Each structure stands twice: as C-alpha cells, then as structure tokens.
Amino acid sequence: MKGIVLGGGLLLAASAGVAQTPQGDPKATEQWSPAVPVVTPGTFAGWNAPADAVVLFDGKNLDQWSAVNTGGAAGWKVADGVFTVKKGTGNIQTKQSFGSYQLHLEYRIPANITGEGQARGNSGLFLASTGKGDDGYEMQIMDSYNNPTYVNGQLGAIYKQTPPLANPARKPGEWQTVDVTWSAPQFGADGAVTRPAFVTAYINGVLTQNHTEVRGGTVYIGKPKYVAHGRAPIKLQDHGDPSQPISYRNIWIRGLKD
Template identity: 85%
Template sequence: MKGIVLGVGLSLASSAVMAQGQQGDPKATEQWSPAVPVVAPGAFAGWTAPADAVVLFDGKGLDRWASVKTGGAAGWTVADGAVTVKKGTGNIQTKQSFGSYQLHLEYRIPANITGEGQARGNSGLFLASTGPGDDGYEFQIMDSYNNPTYVNGQLGAIYKQTPPLANPARRPGEWQTIDITWEAPRFGADGAVTRPAFVTGYVNGVLVQDHTEVRGGTVYIGKPSYKPHGKAPIKLQDHGDPSQPISFRNIWVRELPERG
C-alpha cells in the first residue's frame, strides 16, 4: 500500500504515490476476493549473481543507489551484509536506468513485527521509477504471513492491479527471495502505448505473476494509466513505518534485449 497506512487509525505515509490533488476513495480499487491460496515455500534458495549481472548491492555499500528525496547518497543503513530502511530518509533508487531485465533480491521482515493489514512490514519494489510524482510500477512487498489484507495489495501483487497467484510468505525474521522478469512498456512518437509492460514474478521460488500485463503506473487512488518514458531506475520504498524497518541483500539485475 502506498500513501495511507491502514491499521489502528489512519496516518499519512511518506510515499509519493499519493500526490497532492488526488481525490476519491482509495477503497474503490481494493480487491478482497477471491482469497489467494497459501503455499508453503521450499527450502531457502537464494541465487548468487551470474557472470553477466550488474550487482546492485553486494552487502558492502550503496554506491549504485541514490536518495530519491535529495538526489544525493542513499541514506539507508548497511550492516552485516544487508541494507535496512532508515527512518526519515525516504526511498532509494538505482543510479543506473534499465529497460527490460531479470532481477533478484532478498528481503527480511523484522521478527518482532507488529500491526496488521497494510501497516505490517510494508515496502515495495518499483520496477521502473518513472519520475517525480510518479512512482512507476510497484511489485508489493509486505508481511503476508497470517496477515489478511486486500488481495491486490498483498505480497507479490502488482499493487492495486493484479493479485498474486499464491501466497508463499515465510515467517517474519526469515530471509525471503523475489525474482522478477520485467518487460518494459513501449511508446510511440505520440506518447501512446504500443506495447504494455509485463511482469513475471516469483516469491520464495513460487510463481506469483505469470507474464502479467501491467495496466499502467501504480496509483493509490483511481485507475492506473501510462505516461511515456524510456529506461528508468529501479526503486525500493521507505514506506514510513519506522518501527518496522525492512532489510535487503543480494540484489542484482541482468539487462534483457527488447522483444520485437
């Protein structure tokens, strides 16, 4: 979820998804049924980077990342081979821009997580960060282990668009994997979409999105739509939950040729 954290009361989150001037009911785009089946994942199997990959985070530093808020150095905390969201620093994104790609990352929800619904371990992987005021296209990261919420907002969803095919979430405190194939959208000279974006995604080795068509950029209120863009950074979200800092490690990407 981006913008408003639903839990005990309502509080304004730090996401840029809820831009000034948006009006309407965010619940209008929440889908609650049918329920997503729970699938127990197999043993942890994180992949080390292949020879042709761009290593975005190797556990040592954030040289390949920048702060979205300031454009300067990424302000998240690096320790013990992981990078952890730091309160108040905002989202971070890659300095390099990408078209279509294969991406791997590992994440961990704090073992002592509290809250419920969207206010529980919420973060996001933005597959293409398309500019100020537009977060791009979000693959949802949150704690969906015994934590009901609207199905197009749970772990593995294309946020507020397509629910995942399964819920393979591990317990909080355990490392988990996300593997993505992103086919970037294409636009004509007039800015019209000539081919939409597609996402194939696995969480903990379980297929959750199967060449899913993306209907446009992620929005918290209203319907998604496309705005023309070229190659774009990959972004990780600081959702504004200071007591629930999510950690990441082993992030790498392989650029893919564009399909005809």
Template identity: 65%
Template sequence: MAFNIAKAQKPQDTEVYQPVPLKVNPAKTQGEAPSDAIILFGGKNLDEWVSVKDKTKPAMWTVADGIFTVKKGTGNIETKRSFGNYQLHLEWRIPENITGKGQGRGNSGLFLASTGGGDDGYELQILDSYNNDTYTNGQAGSIYKQFVPLANPARKPGEWQVYDVIWTAPVFNADGSLKSAARVTVFFNGVLVQNNVELTGPTQYIGKPSYQKVHGPLPIKLQDHGDPSEPISFRNIWIREL
C-alpha cells in the first residue's frame, strides 16, 4: 500500500533559519551604490584605476564635473584591484555630437576581466547603437564577437546609458584545463540583453575565442579605442564581490 509522506510531515520541516543573509542597506535612489559596494568611481578622482601601459602610473583620463572621459592616446585603464565573481554597475555616455559610423561611432569596451595589456580580456561592447548599423555581435550590449544582445535598448547619443552586470569568473583545474566557463548576465538600461551566457573564452578580434590562459581574479578594464570620434564618458561605477 502506498504511503503518503506529506501526511507525516509538518510545514516546519521545510523551514530554514540558517544561514542568515547578510544585511545590506539598499541605495536610496536607482543606480546609487548599496552599503556593501566598493566605489570604483564616485565623481572625484581615478584613485581606483591605473594606466594599462604602465601600471605603476595613475590613469590619465580626464575627470571633471563628476564624470571621467577617455583621453585619447593615453591608452586603456584598469582597476587597481582584481575581482572574481561580482555585480557591477557602470554608466556611460556617447557625446551628443558624435560623428562616424559603424564601429567608428563612439567605440569603447568594458572588459569584465582583463587578461593582459592592450585589449586582452572578456569584452562587453560600448558603442553608439541608437541608430547605427554594424555587425550585431559588435553592437552595444554584445559580448564582443561572441553573443548578440537579446534587444537593443540604447538611448540617444548625449544621454546616459547603464550597464548592470553579473559576472561569474571561469574556474580552472590544477592541470590548467577548464573546470567551468565564465558566465555573464547583462542588463542594458534595465533591459536583459545577456541571460547567463557561457563564454567560450576571452575576446578575439580575429578567429574563435578559447581558454588558453589560466587565471584567477583579474582587474576590470576600460578601453581607449583611439577612434577620431568624440570620446566616451563614465560615471557612477560600483561593484559588489559575490
């Protein structure tokens, strides 16, 4: 005769009281940092960043009026700290008077983990995609050359754009083989554009990406793409380690 286990149980049998979640005070307004966040840029200076060309030197991009802007020719910048898994908030702006087209229209990149100098790492594309035709795995919200965004919620040039990112770093076995691939979820202006996608490796401009370099926590990098179009600005950057 079948026995109904549910009749022998109580609601309390499936109630859990430990562990107690960490108390975090949320931001008072949307986009501001919660109480446990590390502020990577709060409007005053680039003390949390260094030049990728020479990591003993400070980032040389321009800070004014609570924002910072790419200073063309100075090269990429990256965080002094390295991170594994995290939640990241970043706001960026294409100039209203932007010129050019395609990949030459306000090009930059958010490297979610920087595997070396130059443009090495895992890139979330920054570009004017409001009314600008280009290859779709290279538009704003794409994981560059890997994943096309699920939607295009880009605002007009001159308006602030918002990325909210959940990054799960890759894990490697002791012999250097891949144990688990990197994963990323991205909200672009509040719209889901990357849904826990599994990356096939760091960004490759030419060819297919693959995991060839074992690494642990890494810095986050922003790109000086060197385009002749007007430079990109950033503000309100914070991170929560997970």
C-alpha cells in the first residue's frame, strides 16, 4: 500500500503526491496473527498472452502506461525485455480503463535486496485506480521470502484488509507469477454499492485469495470505504523504498463481463 492509499507499506507521501500524512495510527489496522502458512511453489510456469488478451507490456516499451502524477509518459526503466520501478518517478497506470478482468503479470525481486518488513521490495498492484492519487484497491506485491511483516500487508494480501491464504514467495532473484480475476464493484444511481468487488488470485500457481470480498478502497490509516466509480485503470506502485526496486514483465489482460 502506499501514501494515503499506499499498499504494503507505502509511506512516502512525496511519491504518492500527497501533501500531508493522514492523522491516526497506521498500526491500528495491522494484523500480525495468525501467521500465514509458507508454501513452496512448484516449478515456474509463466505463459504468454492468449489470443483475445490485451498485451500491456510486451518487453519493448511502456506505451500502454502513463505516469499517474503527470499524465505523461511512464518514467520507469525498460531494458532487456523487462521494466523496473524507477524511484522518485511515481506510480504508473494503464492508459486503458477496465471493468472486471483476468490479469497476468510476472515480477522479480532483486537478488541483492536489502531492508526488512514493508521497506523490502515493496510495490503493489492496484486492481482499479479510481483517481489521480494513490487510491483504488491494492493487492500487495513485495518480498515476503523470510521477511516477516503484518499479515494483511504481506505478499498477496488485499492491503490492510485480508491476509493471503498462503505465502508462496520465491527467493529474491527468481521470476514470480501473479494471476488475478477481478470482479469490479457496482454502484447504483445514488452511489451506493449494489455489489462489492471480489478478488481471486494465484501467486506462483498457489491460491492466495479465493473470491475474497473487498471492503472498499485501500487506505493506509483507518477503515476502507467505497466511493462510486466506473471503469478504471490498473496501477503499479513506486513505493519509494531505498532498497533495490522490483522489475516486471509479460503483462496481459482479458476483459470479463461485469
């Protein structure tokens, strides 16, 4: 999570474009027990986009993405078929907006990662980015390999809401897969929720969220709540960690009927 909506520990208001830190105690919404069981994943099995998918990153450029803060070109580094978070450039999001969907991405934590807890290989996948700031619904992406933190903030958590069912993190330096089915929330004419959002997710082939109900938008301090919105971009986070940043590759999406 990040900034005001920052997922897995997004504490940098500067990178989130937030002027002030919200009042309150962020630890009030940290859940530390019960511990999430560690599950060693099977052999890596990434795959290319199916015929009806929209390819969001093909290894060449970030033409499908823009900078959240400016609306201009995404400033993250592209090299050798992958792109890497560039600290200080801010979050990036897709130029296209989506409702419900199936999403695949692959990420890699640097082999020489440093730091601990939320300050270790922290990024975040915002399943729907509902405004210009760090808001939306975050599923945490970070290094949870032998790296304890609060369970509703570790890899695969719906940040500050629901811990993952398992911790299938691979060692830093290895490529890892994320596969998500997102059922977007629906709202009535008065803005009231008529159907909450639901998430099913697999990390490295292991089920981590099983049709989990999302209780509202991600917030770092306080309780989640819904604010009515329509189709929305998908966002990746520049958490601003001092340690080495995460890389991504092979991202594609299939729109689903809402």
